[in-house]
Amino acid sequence: MKTGLIGLPSSGVTTIFCLFCNRNYTDLAFSGKTEVNLGETRVPDSRVDRLADIFKPRKSVYTTIEFADVPVDVDSGGALAASTVNNIRNMDAVAIVIRSFNNPAIPHTRGSVDPLRDLHSILEEALLADLIQVEKKLEKNSKEGRLKGREGQIFTEIKAGLDAMIPIRDQELSSDIRKEISGFRFLTEKPFLVVINTEPGESIPNELEEYLRSAKLSGLPIAGQFELELTALTPEEQGEFLSEIGVSEGGRDRFINLVYRNLDLISFLTYGDDECRAWSLPRGSDAVEAAGRIHSDLARGFIRAEIVNFDEFIQCGASIAAVKKAGKMRMEGKKYLIRDGDMVTILFNI
Template identity: 40%
Template structure:
């Protein structure tokens, strides 16, 4: 399951967004008390799963999910490092206040999204500098005991990170090769995490946020590598999401939107992370799974169950488009040569419907 951490100043709309993303998803796992955060689970909307469910009529329909956490209180970057939901987050969602509402006092005094964006970036960078510094000291200590290639490599990456951070650069801006990126993952650097900037706008700006972005002088803050942006109007969209389903589209249309906030935020998040979805279907359940683009079949199988990866024989793959064009009939797809048998290195594609064959 993907994990996302909500960050931002108080009263920017984090809790409102959390509700917007997670309402209707059923019971969230109970929040451990010692973790000063609020957690919800968002279901990834995917019309393809709905169609497959209609075709296969399974006992269960299981969408992909995203765990969303919000820190209690001010939610400083230093506090984030103490909370697993943030340290292990796949992405951070920075809710940036762009709405004006006199009834909601602004935590920093006045409306200045560019300042708030920079301030959050600085906080992440500062927290990471602390992590890098501690890590560097540890490596030096370890090196006194014994030197190894691994330690040398680690020190080199850490020094590079430290230099970037000291220049005020977030680590997501570093173009690291795959091996170094992997070394970095173990450190849970906050500024290395992909960042989705959620622009919480007035309803008059949400359909076309460009003028508001320009007025705020925000364009630079939104253009860095590893950053995606999504415009929302959290308060009104939450009100709309609570209306009967058949009324929602019209109200969304009134503020110039065609898709619900959940869909837009999830799509932006998948774009940011380069995630794709594949499906498993059957009488028992129809289910959507999310994996990074480029994931091999055996690895994808491992996300379902380690036994399936271990005993992997073949992946029986048919694309969603082909399967639905034949009303869900694998037999008809087979007849037309649309079902392929793929090996463990096959790169899973978005929309693949996969039956993993494995030995137990």
């Protein structure tokens, strides 16, 4: 799961990247202007901790979210130069960092602080990048006399939506069409999340809140620099400072929750003496897809899945023997839909 962080220069993109990936700002600020900074964060999961207590495995592994701090070409005037667009095409989600903080020492490239204006312009440019790509496809189809073909028709429909400023993700397209176009990696097909980089205690301005609602986007206010400075303190001290500014959880954890909700992800668990581990998966995935997440061999040679949900496991005294004795260990086939917290063992043969 890869998330690209983008924003206008001096909006705090690298600051937010450092906060999310637990990295040092002075090491990265310079590279973040010219090349992509890559990092990742572990998704906290107390169920993995609990399983590790019980099974005492050699290692515990958490699922991770990868981040890319994508530099923006200042000279292009806009936010999304070709290089930026290409960098975010490979991402599963895009987080747009917009500047709401007022720091006189760091002048805004557009002369004033106006988060709604900045968000508008980035969204518009993303839409435009898709429109250009679709028009190129249509031109090619037209030259080859295939405008009435399947691809030509799909792109004509998508272009009409983009002309009406509707991002591809909000266009009414069948799931078949969505599958067919997924290879083109359009920007506005991807989930967009908005990080509003604020001063501590500042809330989202009303008009921005309203706009986010109307555009069906989730916005998360984070006091980027303030929170990054807090990371030098103990977790207890961090908690105290955060509650002083009316925040119950750090920006990184709030962002992870937002990603899970927005992308509708769940986690399933694997366990044993060797490894206890959490894996992320889109809700609605079946047992074969879960097997494939672990290893393609497991999907290929899938026979069945042995499943107990974590909560049932705990109710049975956290004992697999007790789960089996109570008849709570289920044998599921390929089509079984994995639930959040399912403890999964794949039986396979290749």
